Amino acid sequence: MNLLKSAISRDPDYGLAHAYVALVELAIADYGSAPDHVIASCIERASLAVALAPDEPRCHRILAQARLAARDHAAAEHHMRRALDINPYDADTMTQMGHVLSLRGRPRDGLDLMDRAIAANPLHAEWYHCDRALALYAARDYAGAATAIQRLPYGPRRWSLLAAALARSGDRAGARDCVTLIRKSDPGFSPVSHLRASIEFEKPEDSNHLVEGFEIAAAIAE
Structure with a gap:
């Protein structure tokens, strides 16, 4: 963050630096x-970034991510599509566009884009698995969602999603274990x-x- 703000102090019109400050x-x-x-501030800064570097x-x-946080789904999709129009080969944007579509109720379309992204960037970041897990869950592929989540570092947030996927897939023991881990690690x-x-x-x-x-899952753990 300090380096980004230092870059802005040297060049206040550096749009990409403003965008990444908003993302951080x-x-x-x-x-x-x-x-x-915080969301409003991030939208304001990311909007400035777009104005400076359209x-x-x-x-x-990044503006799409901020708009998504504000539950402005139409604006999030608009800016994500604009990002993909400018650079249709950016795997990160493909994945995040897929995530937006999934959150808007189109998980199969989202998964198609995510598959393209993984083919383009097989050595991708771990967060791809999170977006893919949510899309798989929304598409009712609970076992697939659980497999994707299990590729991520564990913690209460991941266990929450994993518990739901395992419970829906019929893995009662796994769902019970996730709930127990959440309660023990962070009551x-x-x-x-x-x-x-x-x-x-x-x-x-x-x-x-x-x-x-x-x-x-929580009922199973009782």
């Missing part, structure tokens, strides 16, 4: 569960609040489908 601030605040004022796809992609953590706040489904029924999966 959004990530630190946990994206969709960030406070409203042909830089990463600026549009104050609320998986239901996390799943509702941080995963920006557009349709309430898609969010409910995920939360209900965890609730099945």
Whole structure:
């Protein structure tokens, strides 16, 4: 962050640096569960980045992420599409476009894009698995979602999603173990609040489908 702000102090019109400051601030605040004022600030800075560098796809992609955190799904899709129009071979943008489509209720379309992204960049970052897991879960491929999640570092957030996927796939023992691990590792953590706040489904029924999966797991663990 200091290096990005130093770059901006040297060149206040450096759009990409502004965009990445917005992304770092959004990530630190946990994206969709960030406070409203943080999301608003990130949107403002990312919008400035787009104004300064309208042909830089990463600026549009980061603005799309900020808009997604604000649950402005139409604007998020618009800017993600713009990023992909500018650079159609960017695997990160393909994956994140797929994520947006999945959150808007089109997980199969999203998975098609994610498959293209992985083919283009087989040595991709770990977060691809998270986006893919959510899309697979939304597409009712619960076993596939569980496999994708298991490629990620563990922690209460990942266990919450894994518990839901395992419960829906019929792996009662695995779902029970995930709930137990959450309760032991962080007794104050609320998986239901996390799943509702941080995963920006557009349709309430898609969010409910995920939360209900965890609730099945929690009932198994009782």
